[in-house]
Amino acid sequence: MTWSFSIGRLLGSELRVHVTFFLLIAYVGWSAWSAGGAVAAALNVAFVLALFACVVAHEFGHALMARRFGIRTPDITLLPIGGVARLMRMPHKPGQEIAVALAGPAVNVVIAGVLYLVVGRLDMISVLASDGTLNGFLSRLAAVNVWLVLFNLIPAFPMDGGRVLRAMLAFFTDRRRATRIAAFVGQAIAVVFAAYGVYTGWFLLVLVAVFVFMAARAEKAFAAP
Structure with missing residues (x-):
């Protein structure tokens, strides 16, 4: 890095x-x-x-x-x-x-x-x-x-809980689709994090939300067919 x-x-x-x-x-x-x-x-x-x-x-x-x-x-x-x-x-x-x-x-x-x-x-x-x-x-x-x-353990991919979510989904569908679903959930949670962080002035949470959103997008792009 x-x-x-x-x-x-x-x-x-x-x-x-x-x-x-x-x-x-x-x-x-x-x-x-x-x-x-x-x-x-x-x-x-x-x-x-x-x-x-x-x-x-x-x-x-x-x-x-x-x-x-x-x-x-x-x-x-x-x-x-x-x-x-x-x-x-x-x-x-x-x-x-x-x-x-x-x-x-x-x-x-x-x-x-x-x-x-x-x-x-x-x-x-x-x-x-x-x-x-x-x-x-x-x-x-x-x-x-x-x-x-x-x-x-919050299911915001690619955090640990999100990876557990992706793995659980992979039991029922292919890994690429599981990654796309988990990444979408992660990005949605990141948006909620960011909104709450801005509302409360907790800007470290906003920073975490940006990191999660971008990482989930990168994982989703990598899993694209």
């Missing part, structure tokens, strides 16, 4: 970061600094980095499941709106595609569960200061992982 650079290799895949990711970090740090000073800025930047570590784990869930079916993942790229695992190809069998698509959200379920267990343990033995800053940090991170699971 253009405007990205490598920060190393992990589990057989190159890990890349898009330059716009640092704009997100700078924006989060500056906003938090303006509102609460240096400590707030450090905590918010640390949270974003922890969140994107969970995103990387999510993408490696896809990559490692794909590897079970003989599919390589040359690289994983971090973007401000999430991560992208570039598989050499998608599985042709619907059951395999479902497994690959659900592997990412499954990782977030595990992360959330572990974090909630850790938070409960910290509460019981009162490890940190009485203000519970660490517990709050971990609880928030666990909650965001749950949100990532729910968001990714």
Whole structure:
């Protein structure tokens, strides 16, 4: 992907970061600094980095499941709106595609569960200061992982839920037609996302909607007869 650079290799895949990711970090740090000073800025930047570590784990869930079916993942790229695992190809069998698509959200379920267990343990033995800053940090991170699971399972192709939808359709029709139907559903949901984002001023959702719409269009064009 253009405007990205490598920060190393992990589990057989190159890990890349898009330059716009640092704009997100700078924006989060500056906003938090303006509102609460240096400590707030450090905590918010640390949270974003922890969140994107969970995103990387999510993408490696896809990559490692794909590897079970003989599919390589040359690289994983971090973007401000999430991560992208570039598989050499998608599985042709619907059951395999479902497994690959659900592997990412499954990782977030595990992360959330572990974090909630850790938070409960910290509460019981009162490890940190009485203000519970660490517990709050971990609880928030666990909650965001749950949100990532729910968001990714929305059937907006080519998100994870959309790929599950395409695979389910492929049980009953040919793959090209299943892709066109799933892409249409994804674009329709993207339009709803964009409208809601503009109405509420949630412009990150608008950005996600544009990405989903364009990606679905590209997938639909690729599947055209």
